[in-house]
Amino acid sequence: xxxxxxxxxxxxxxxxxxxxxxxxxxxxxxxxxxxxxxxxxxxxxxxxxxxxxxxxxxxxxxxxxxxxxxxxxxxxxxxxxxxxxxxxxxxxxxxxxxxxxxxxxxxxxxxxxxxxxxxxxxxxxxxxxxxxxxxxxxxxxxxxxxxxxxxx
Amino acid sequence: xxxxxxxxxxxxxxxxxxxxxxxxxxxxxxxxxxxxxxxxxxxxxxxxxxxxxxxxxxxxxxxxxxxxxxxxxxxxxxxxxxxxxxxxxxxxxxxxxxxxxxxxxxxxxxxxxxxxxxxxxxxxxxxxxxxxxxxxxxxxxxxxxxxxxxxxxxxxxxxxxxxxxxxxxxxxxxxxxxxxxxxx
Numbered sequence: 001x002x003x004x005x006x007x008x009x010x011x012x013x014x015x016x017x018x019x020x021x022x023x024x025x026x027x028x029x030x031x032x033x034x035x036x037x038x039x040x041x042x043x044x045x046x047x048x049x050x051x052x053x054x055x056x057x058x059x060x061x062x063x064x065x066x067x068x069x070x071x072x073x074x075x076x077x078x079x080x081x082x083x084x085x086x087x088x089x090x091x092x093x094x095x096x097x098x099x100x101x102x103x104x105x106x107x108x109x110x111x112x113x114x115x116x117x118x119x120x121x122x123x124x125x126x127x128x129x130x131x132x133x134x135x136x137x138x139x140x141x142x143x144x145x146x147x148x149x150x151x152x
Numbered sequence: 153x154x155x156x157x158x159x160x161x162x163x164x165x166x167x168x169x170x171x172x173x174x175x176x177x178x179x180x181x182x183x184x185x186x187x188x189x190x191x192x193x194x195x196x197x198x199x200x201x202x203x204x205x206x207x208x209x210x211x212x213x214x215x216x217x218x219x220x221x222x223x224x225x226x227x228x229x230x231x232x233x234x235x236x237x238x239x240x241x242x243x244x245x246x247x248x249x250x251x252x253x254x255x256x257x258x259x260x261x262x263x264x265x266x267x268x269x270x271x272x273x274x275x276x277x278x279x280x281x282x283x284x285x286x287x288x289x290x291x292x293x294x295x296x297x298x299x300x301x302x303x304x305x306x307x308x309x310x311x312x313x314x315x316x317x318x319x320x321x322x323x324x325x326x327x328x329x330x331x332x333x334x335x336x
Contacts, residue, residue: 008221012334015223016219016223018325019219019222019223020219020280022222023215023218023219023222023266023295024166024215026218026262026265026266027215027218027262029164029167029168029171030167030171030261030262030265031171032168032171032172032174032175032246032321033167033170033171033174033175034171034258034259034261035175036171036174036177036178037173037258038200038203038207039175039178039179039182039196039200040178040181041199041200041203042196042197042198042200042201042203043178043181043182043185043196044201045199046195046196047192053182057273060223066179079285079287080258080290080292080293082299083290083293083294083297084297086297086298087297087298088296090247090297094330100306104285104306107284107287108281108282108285108310110258113256113257113258115170115174116258116261117257117261119167119170119171119174120167120262120264120265121261121265121268121277123266124314124324124328125274125277125321125325125326127283128321128324128325129278129317129321130318131318132320132321136313136316137312138315140306140309140310140313143309144302144305144306144309147305147309148301148302148305151305152301
């Protein structure tokens with residue numbers, strides 16, 4: 001009985017080691033592209049400032065909503081940053097439609113991360129998902145603000 | 153079986169080459185910036201280092217989850233929970249997994265690829281990725297800036313949008329696969 005337990009333990013450890021090695025190997029393949037994305041985000045955060053983003057909005061409702069989604073799509077970083085920038089944009093008079101589209105695209109579309117997504121999850125999947133998310137950022141922004149206006 | 157293994161190896165080598173080329177391109181951008189503006193080069197590098205430090209615990213968590221997923225979740229189980237036969241339960245599971253996951257979107261790609269290889273539906277991957285945008289710990293910040301009504305309405309529409317996106321992706325993939333079959 002004891003011998004059987006020992007054998008089982010050994011075979012589990014062996015399987016665990018093999019699985020661990022296999023996982024590290026497949027993770028290692030994805031590491032260069034992940035590192036590339038992180039370095040790209042570092043560049044992005046240095047060059048794209050709140051002032052630069054707010055300078056794009058011109059006060060046209062539909063154009064600004066589209067632009068909000070577009071700028072959010074090419075932006076990258078923590079979602080908190082999108083809330084803070086969104087709050088600043090609202091203070092500067094940018095419409096809630098545009099700010100909502102901006103926040104949504106920021107968190108759901110990832111142009112900077114696209115190379116990693118395409119390489120790991122497939123080109124077709126990544127491109128379709130990002131295009132659909134871009135369109136949905138506009139639609140959800142319009143639906144959210146209109147519903148908010150009905151209820152408040 | 154051997155053919156399958158060779159295909160996987162070829163695919164892995166292709167992904168590695170693509171990743172290395174992409175990394176080389178970004179490093180080249182850094183080199184160019186270094187010559188034009190060394191201050192921005194250093195700021196960007198420091199920002200990237202801070203991101204690595206920030207995401208390291210999540211990356212470790214992802215690797216551990218990948219090991220356990222490989223160890224415990226057999227393709228049959230994944231297929232049952234998140235595959236074609238998962239039904240409504242699969243969609244709900246993908247929503248909750250997406251909402252509960254933390255950290256940047258790209259750290260989750262390796263685990264999702266793992267699950268995809270074991271039979272996870274691509275629509276559910278899209279649902280997971282979209283629902284990552286619903287951040288429960290960040291809700292107080294969103295409420296602070298935009299109000300509670302805005303936050304509730306937005307999250308409601310986002311969950312609906314995630315399901316629609318998942319369906320659209322599945323329909324697109326199915327029509328592409330059907331077309332490919334006809335071409336053959």
